[in-house]
Structures are given as C-alpha cells and as structure tokens.
Amino acid sequence: MPVINKQKTTKTATLSRNSEATKTQLLDAAEVEFAVTGLIGARMEAIAAHTGVTKATIYYYFPSKEELYRAVLGRCFxxxxxxxxxxxxxxxxxxxxxxxxxxxxxxxMSQNPRIGSILSLEAIQNKGKYYPKHLGDLLYGTIIEILNQGMTAGVFRELEPRHTAVNIVGTCTFYFTAQENLKYLWPGKRLLGKDLLQRHRQESIDLIMAGVRN
Amino acid sequence: MPVINKQKTTKTATLSRNSEATKTQLLDAAEVEFAVTGLIGARMEAIAAHTGVTKATIYYYFPSKEELYRAVLGRCFxxxxxxxxxxxxxxxxxxxxxxxxxxxxxxxMSQNPRIGSILSLEAIQNKGKYYPKHLGDLLYGTIIEILNQGMTAGVFRELEPRHTAVNIVGTCTFYFTAQENLKYLWPGKRLLGKDLLQRHRQESIDLIMAGVRN
DNA sequence: AAATTTACTGACTCATTAGTTAGTTTAACC
DNA sequence: GGTTAAACTAACTAATGAGTCAGTAAATTT
Structure with a gap:
C-alpha cells in the first residue's frame, strides 16, 4: 500500500494511517450491515471483518453500536x-x-436503496426512535406544500395532502425495499438494472401524476 | 383457571393441558415477535415469556426457530x-x-398490520428466502389480470401492469409498515384509529383509481 | 534518533442465546 | 386408584456477541 499522504504538513489534515479513510470505510460497512439487519441484528464483528480491521478498531472510532448506528443515519440523511x-x-x-x-x-433510491431499507427497519424495529424528524419534515412538508399549491391552482384534484404524501413516498420506496420479494416477477432480470429501473421510474411518475391531476 | 374441556371424549380433540391452545398462543406471540425483529432478531425466550411458558415448551411444539418462523408465515398467508x-x-x-x-x-392490512412488517423484513433480511411465492403469484397475478382487462376494455390507460401492480401493493402497505416513522405527521392521533384508517382507505383508493383510469 | 502521539490488535470478560435433557406435573383411561 | 401418556419445566451446554484493555507498530514531532 503506497501513498498515504499527499500533502505533508497541512495542519492535522493528514493522519498517520489515514484514520479518515478507515472511519469512512467503517461507516460504509456499517451502512450495509444495518440496512440488512437493523440496529439490533447488526454484528460488530461482521462490520469489522468487512472493513478489514478488528472489532476493537470500531470502538476506537465509535463509542458503541448505537452511536455507530446514529452516525450511519446521520450521514445517510x-x-x-x-x-x-x-x-x-x-x-x-x-x-x-x-x-x-x-x-x-x-x-x-436507485443510487442507494439502502436508505429505504434502513428507514423501514427503523420504523419496524425501533419504533422510529432514531428517525430523523427534520428530514421527514422537509420531505413530507415539501410534498404537502406542492399538493396544496396544486389544488389551489386547480391542476390537482381535491385530495387529503398528508395521506397522499405518504402514498407517494410509499410508491417511491416499495419497489426498492421489497426488491427481494419481487424479483421472481421478472425472472432472469435485475430489478436494479438500467432498463427495469428506467421503466419503473417512468411508470411510477405516470401513476402518481395521473393520480393527483384534475 | 376453571373449564379446560367442554366436550369430554370426542376422539383426540381435547388434550390434557390444551395443547392446541398453547400452540396457537405460541404462534400468536411468535408472529408479534417476528413482525418486529425478523427471523434473526427474534428471541425465543421473549416468545415463551409472552405466552407464559418456558422456552423448552416451544421446542416441544416446534423443532427450531426457523420452523416456528415457517409456521408463522404459513398461518399468516x-x-x-x-x-x-x-x-x-x-x-x-x-x-x-x-x-x-x-x-x-x-x-x-388494517386488521393485521404485522403481515406487512413480516413481508418487509423477509425481503430485507432473508432476501425473500421464505417468501410464499404462491401468495405473490395470486396477488400480483390478480392485479395484473385486472389491469390488462381494464386496458383492453379501454377504462384504464396504457400502463405497464407489473410495475403498476408493485406500486399498488406498495401504496396499500407503506402506511402500515412505516407507521412508527409517520406518526409525528398526525400529532396526538392514532394512525390505526378508526377515523384516520377510514380516511386513508378512501384516499388510497382514490389515488390509485385516478392513477390508472383513462 | 529519541520521545510522543496516533492507529490498531489479540486476548480477554461477561452477558445472552439457541437448543438439550432429564425429570415433574397433570389429565385420561382402564 | 393405579398406570400411562401428554404437556410442561428447571437447569443445563455450547456458541456467540458487545464491549474492554493492555500492549504494539507506525508515523510525527522535537
């Protein structure tokens, strides 16, 4: 492994065995693990192994499993x-x-389907304890605002904005979180492959827009 | 605890300490546990405690955690x-x-929101290994058939039936599985309470029907 | 090049967990 | 009322998991 530091004496920017990179790799591995197992099911050993370090190294960077989880959520959102x-x-x-x-x-969601899984698991397993409300506020708030605006302008039909917002988000996430249950509907095809993804994008937009338009 | 058996000598129908009831209670408790934690996260001890028996009793009825999980899925579906x-x-x-x-x-879903959680966890954690394909076939097959029929009859717009079917199921499940993340959108209200549920039902149907209709 | 700080590890502890087993209690049948 | 079988338990085992800690190696500073 050559080339650790490029700049030599730029403050504390460069660290000896590149701690910033290790931390990022740990967060990456943890994100994958948490996206499959959730907080309780995640194995610190597995995260460490996948990163190529020992379990103790995780505790050098993060005080506990819970804090690692918080850090992963924080970065995602x-x-x-x-x-x-x-x-x-x-x-x-x-x-x-x-x-x-x-x-x-x-x-x-296409770029990082893990986000949907993490949020799903968060709701189901942790009752939304770690759910980043400010993100929810922003997302649902924006959708609701657009829907209200559309109704006032007469381009959208009369609908209940909150329930509709939830259904919109549901439509945008279900395909990704339920992937593994759905794959047999398209035998031999990759659900996250370019063509199916493209098609799904268009169909989802069409369905929602037809659903809200006047 | 009085009254264990009502009929006295009806074949093997009545069992000494009512094994059929215990088995059902175990399945009930297991369903709740699996719906929150998934297969890997479930604690046999918790299932036993919630049923009011010891862990060993579970193994009297089911050979392993995995088989208990299979039995729960089987009953649900x-x-x-x-x-x-x-x-x-x-x-x-x-x-x-x-x-x-x-x-x-x-x-x-309203009657038993656990079904949605179990299926979500099954997809995310087990990659659909235990997913009951015959149920999927029936559900998605039926929706796709209806959509095709509607397009032929000209009442539905031209759409891709499989993607649309997935989005329809997503809309019908997201509100329930993501409940705990969504509750803050309706402060002080119960998402599974009568009024919100009623409203959500109507809004979902309206959105989908408007979305597919010509 | 010695001293110090940073990154990291091996080998532990202690708690928890799936699954087992030998034995006990309760009901059913004669 | 004694025997048998079904329902159930207490107390285990063996494995695994979160978290700790003393110590080591590499880089940085002096």
Missing part, C-alpha cells in the same frame, strides 16, 4: 437532505415541481 | 390467501374489481 435542498422547486408550477421531486426521490 | 380467494372478481368490470381488491388489501 445529510446526503438526502442535501439533494432535497438543491431542488429549487419554488419557481415551478405544482405539477412540474411534483414531477421533479418524484424524479429526485426515485433516483435517490 | 393461508389467512390472506383465503381472503383473496373469496373475492369473486371475475364477474366484475375491471374498475369495480380493482376497487374491491384495494378495499380487501387495505382492510387486510
């Missing part, structure tokens, strides 16, 4: 939050804004 | 299958048939 914030929907009419938001959500 | 089969949708036009099916699915 900071990402998602960033994507949401750069959407700039205010200047768009309601229907265009909703299409844009749907595209973003579906692409987000 | 025999129920669901029974509900599906008595629907009699063949004689109905596509749109009425879909409404009927949606009502049934939503009511099924």
């Amino acid at each position: 900071t990402e998602a939050l960033g994507m949401m914030e750069q959407l700039q929907l205010d200047c768009l009419p309601a229907d265009a804004a909703l299409v844009r938001l749907l595209e973003q959500m579906l692409d987000c | 025999t129920e669901a299958l029974g509900m599906m089969e008595q629907l009699q949708l063949d004689c109905l036009p596509a749109d009425a048939a879909l409404v009927r099916l949606l009502e049934q699915m939503l009511d099924c």
Whole structure:
C-alpha cells in the first residue's frame, strides 16, 4: 500500500494511517450491515471483518453500536437532505415541481436503496426512535406544500395532502425495499438494472401524476 | 383457571393441558415477535415469556426457530390467501374489481398490520428466502389480470401492469409498515384509529383509481 | 534518533442465546 | 386408584456477541 499522504504538513489534515479513510470505510460497512439487519441484528464483528480491521478498531472510532448506528443515519440523511435542498422547486408550477421531486426521490433510491431499507427497519424495529424528524419534515412538508399549491391552482384534484404524501413516498420506496420479494416477477432480470429501473421510474411518475391531476 | 374441556371424549380433540391452545398462543406471540425483529432478531425466550411458558415448551411444539418462523408465515398467508380467494372478481368490470381488491388489501392490512412488517423484513433480511411465492403469484397475478382487462376494455390507460401492480401493493402497505416513522405527521392521533384508517382507505383508493383510469 | 502521539490488535470478560435433557406435573383411561 | 401418556419445566451446554484493555507498530514531532 503506497501513498498515504499527499500533502505533508497541512495542519492535522493528514493522519498517520489515514484514520479518515478507515472511519469512512467503517461507516460504509456499517451502512450495509444495518440496512440488512437493523440496529439490533447488526454484528460488530461482521462490520469489522468487512472493513478489514478488528472489532476493537470500531470502538476506537465509535463509542458503541448505537452511536455507530446514529452516525450511519446521520450521514445517510445529510446526503438526502442535501439533494432535497438543491431542488429549487419554488419557481415551478405544482405539477412540474411534483414531477421533479418524484424524479429526485426515485433516483435517490436507485443510487442507494439502502436508505429505504434502513428507514423501514427503523420504523419496524425501533419504533422510529432514531428517525430523523427534520428530514421527514422537509420531505413530507415539501410534498404537502406542492399538493396544496396544486389544488389551489386547480391542476390537482381535491385530495387529503398528508395521506397522499405518504402514498407517494410509499410508491417511491416499495419497489426498492421489497426488491427481494419481487424479483421472481421478472425472472432472469435485475430489478436494479438500467432498463427495469428506467421503466419503473417512468411508470411510477405516470401513476402518481395521473393520480393527483384534475 | 376453571373449564379446560367442554366436550369430554370426542376422539383426540381435547388434550390434557390444551395443547392446541398453547400452540396457537405460541404462534400468536411468535408472529408479534417476528413482525418486529425478523427471523434473526427474534428471541425465543421473549416468545415463551409472552405466552407464559418456558422456552423448552416451544421446542416441544416446534423443532427450531426457523420452523416456528415457517409456521408463522404459513398461518399468516393461508389467512390472506383465503381472503383473496373469496373475492369473486371475475364477474366484475375491471374498475369495480380493482376497487374491491384495494378495499380487501387495505382492510387486510388494517386488521393485521404485522403481515406487512413480516413481508418487509423477509425481503430485507432473508432476501425473500421464505417468501410464499404462491401468495405473490395470486396477488400480483390478480392485479395484473385486472389491469390488462381494464386496458383492453379501454377504462384504464396504457400502463405497464407489473410495475403498476408493485406500486399498488406498495401504496396499500407503506402506511402500515412505516407507521412508527409517520406518526409525528398526525400529532396526538392514532394512525390505526378508526377515523384516520377510514380516511386513508378512501384516499388510497382514490389515488390509485385516478392513477390508472383513462 | 529519541520521545510522543496516533492507529490498531489479540486476548480477554461477561452477558445472552439457541437448543438439550432429564425429570415433574397433570389429565385420561382402564 | 393405579398406570400411562401428554404437556410442561428447571437447569443445563455450547456458541456467540458487545464491549474492554493492555500492549504494539507506525508515523510525527522535537
């Protein structure tokens, strides 16, 4: 393993055996593990092994399994939050804004389907204890706002915005979280392959838009 | 605890300390446990304690944790299958048939939201290893058939039936499985309470029907 | 090059867990 | 009322898992 440090004496930016990289790798491995097993089911040993370090190394970076879980959630949803914030929907009419938001959500799930699994497990196993409410507020708040706007403008039919928002999010996530139960519906095809994903994206947007439009 | 047996000598129907009842109670407790933790996370001790017996009693009835899990799944989906089969949708036009099916699915989830959780966990944790394919075939097969029929009849728009079927099931389940993450959207209200449930049922049906109709 | 700090490990502890077994209690049948 | 079989338990085993700690190796500083 050559090349550890590129800059030599830039403050504390570079660390001896590259602790920043190790930490990131641990978070990556932990994300995968938590996305399959949830908090309780996750094995610290498995996370360590997958990272190529010993279990004790995890405790060098994170005080406990629970805090590691919090860190994983934090990183996931900071990402998602960033994507949401750069959407700039205010200047768009309601229907265009909703299409844009749907595209973003579906692409987000395609890029990292683990987010959906983690949130599902979080709800089912931990009763939402670690659920990042500010993300929920932002996501559901944005959808509800768009729906209200659309109703006022007359482009959307009269609907209950909160229930509809929940159903929209459900539509954007189910395909990904239930993947493994659904795969036999498309024998021999990869559900996260380019063509099926593309098709699913379009079908989901069409269904929702037809569902809300007047 | 008085009254154990009502009929006295009806074959082997009545058992000494009522084994049939114990078995049912064990399955009930196991269903609750598995619906929260999944197969790997479930604690046999917890299932036993909740039933009011010792752990060893479970092994008197079931050879292993895995077989207990299989038995729980079996019972859940025999129920669901029974509900599906008595629907009699063949004689109905596509749109009425879909409404009927949606009502049934939503009511099924309302009555036992654990089904959705168990299926979600099954997909995420076990990669669908124990997923009852015959149930999936029946459910998705029925929806796809109705959608095709509706397109032929011209009452439904041109859509891809499989993706749409997945989205329909997603809409019918997400509210229930993600309950605990969503509760803060309705502060002070019970998501599975009569009024919210009723409202959600109607909103979901409206969204889907508007989404598929021509 | 010696001293110090940072990154990391091996070998532990103690709690928990699936599964077992030998034995006990309760009811059923004669 | 004594025998037998079914229902159930207490007390185990063996394995695994979260978390600890003393110590080592590599890099950085002096």
